[in-house]
Amino acid sequence: METRYAVNPLVCPLAISLACLLPGLLPTSLVDSLQYHHTAIAAGEWWRLITGHLTHLGWGHLLMNLAGFWLIWGLFLSRDPPHRCAYRLLLMMLGVSFGLWFLTPELAWYRGLSGALHGLLCWALLQQTRSQPGLAILILASLWGKLAWEQWLGPIPGSESLASGRVIVDAHLYGAVSGVILWGLELMTTAPWHEDSA
Numbered sequence: 020m021e022t023r024y025a026v027n028p029l030v031c032p033l034a035i036s037l038a039c040l041l042p043g044l045l046p047t048s049l050v051d052s053l054q055y056h057h058t059a060i061a062a063g064e065w066w067r068l069i070t071g072h073l074t075h076l077g078w079g080h081l082l083m084n085l086a087g088f089w090l091i092w093g094l095f096l097s098r099d100p101p102h103r104c105a106y107r108l109l110l111m112m113l114g115v116s117f118g119l120w121f122l123t124p125e126l127a128w129y130r131g132l133s134g135a136l137h138g139l140l141c142w143a144l145l146q147q148t149r150s151q152p153g154l155a156i157l158i159l160a161s162l163w164g165k166l167a168w169e170q171w172l173g174p175i176p177g178s179e180s181l182a183s184g185r186v187i188v189d190a191h192l193y194g195a196v197s198g199v200i201l202w203g204l205e206l207m208t209t210a211p212w213h214e215d216s217a
Contacts (some may be wrong), residue, residue, distance in 0.1 A: 114197025134190030141198030
């Protein structure tokens with residue numbers, strides 16, 4: 020059986036899971052130094068733009084996000100080389116952080132992977148429209164319906180109790196927009212602009 024790449028595809032989800040689990044084992048003061056924090060980032064603590072997405076409000080919040088990540092990976096990303104999964108997730112994290120920084124500057128702090136996961140899911144569904152357009156478009160419509168609900172009516176009922184804290188719905192929106200942008204950029208860079216004339 021041929022393999023498309025030498026690295027085990029489980030490397031990406033396992034590494035992301037470990038990176039999210041480790042902060043949960045650290046003292047609270049150290050976790051606080053990793054979370055997205057607007058004032059601290061303004062003071063030069065740029066690592067928080069990434070590490071904030073690896074910190075969580077509690078074990079319930081963490082497990083919920085990791086379950087979502089593994090589901091997205093298993094359904095859509097497991098056939099891609101691990102480094103592509105990692106760099107896309109990294110770009111989603113940055114997209115959410117910059118969205119929060121520029122568009123929601125009043126937000127003091129943020130923790131969690133859910134914003135980046137919304138971006139990864141949106142990107143994956145857009146990719147899926149090439150092979151299963153009907154199902155992908157249906158799920159995309161549901162995803163954007165959820166985002167619209169959150170923007171106008173607030174978090175989905177029950178989500179804050181599951182997360183053990185406030186749900187930052189803007190992070191979900193910025194993540195999804197980042198997914199659309201990344202998909203569009205990748206589409207443009209792979210489009211056959213120059214076709215041979217008949």
